[in-house]
Amino acid sequence: MYQVDAFADRAFAGNPAAVLILDDWLPEGVMQAIASENNLAETAFARPNGSSWDLRWFTPVHEVDFCGHATLATAHVLATQWNIDREMHFQTRVGDLLVRPGDGGYCLDLPSFPPEPLQExxxxxxxxxxxxQVTCFRNFENIFVELADEKAVRAFIPDLPAISHIDPMGLAITGKGESHDFVSRYFAPGAGIPEDPVTGSIHATLVPYWSKKLGQNRLSAFQASARGGHLACRLVGDRVLITGRAVTFMKAEIYLP
Incomplete structure (x- = not known):
């Protein structure tokens, strides 16, 4: 098992994820137990499927449909430990995710999930x-709230017990940035994630939202958590491209009962 800091160019930054590359799935209860034991936002499990890989993600509490940073972490493990130097295809619950290594980092090619109106x-x-709040919207797994500006996003104090009541949905807040086009934070306490350091998946909705609002397809994003992380984003048709780096923090041998 590997632990990787995703959307980071050094250890102790970005968002940590555990990664296991398997010959085949372990029993689902065992995969959930490993994720609970790790107590990281996500533990990723991948197995080969022809020239691509099947990919699943587990929080400490349950399996999730979509995770960007653990996809980046998985690609990093395949590139650095399995010497995969080509575009990687991952089969997931939300469709095909692609990762292209290059220029010292990785480009995630994700489906776009445009914002859906939310009246209240x-x-x-x-x-x-x-x-x-300025406005609110949603996608299939999260509620999004735009605040007045970056200062409001950074100053926001989450009521985690209240936010846990919207589980299985999470809450993303966002605002226009000062040195970046936009900033965000993400909370999913019902999934065992009080505040996620850097969340790739929410940008599949934030990028089309801010692209339309700002009138540009290339966007610089920053997730304003305690660890923080920069995401270079681009909207291309119905796909969102996110470029980031990753660093291996730990290689471990685990013992199953």
Whole structure:
């Protein structure tokens, strides 16, 4: 098992994910137990499928449909430990995810999930913003709230018990950036993730949202968590391209009962 800091150019930055490359799936309960034991935002499991790989992701609490940073971490492990130097195809619950290595980093090629209108916030979190939100929208797995600016995003104090009530959905907040085009933060306490350091998957919706709002297809994004992470983004048709780096922090041998 490998632990990789994704969307980082050094250890102790970005978002850590565990990665296991398997010959075939372990029993689902065992994979969940490994993820719970790791207590990281995501543990990724991949197995070969012809010239591509099947890929699944588990939080400490349950399996999820979509994860960007653990996809980047998996590609990094395949590139550095399995010497895969070509475009990598991953079969997942949300369709085909592609990762292209190059220039010291990786380009994630993800499906775009454009924002869906949301007339009002769920009652559980409506009081978290005191009426200060600019607008709100959603996709298939998250609620998104735009705040006034980057300062408001950074100053936001999450009510994690309240946010946990919208599980299995998470909450992403975003705002126009100062030194980046936009910033964001992400909370999914119901999935065992109080605040995620850097979340690739939410950018599959944030990029089309900000691309339309700012009138540009190339965007610089920053996730303003304690660890933080920069994402270079581009909207190309119905795909979102995100470029980032990754660093291996640990290689471990695990013992199953």
């Amino acid at each position: 916030l769920p009652a559980a979190i409506a009081g978290c913003f005191g009426g200060r």
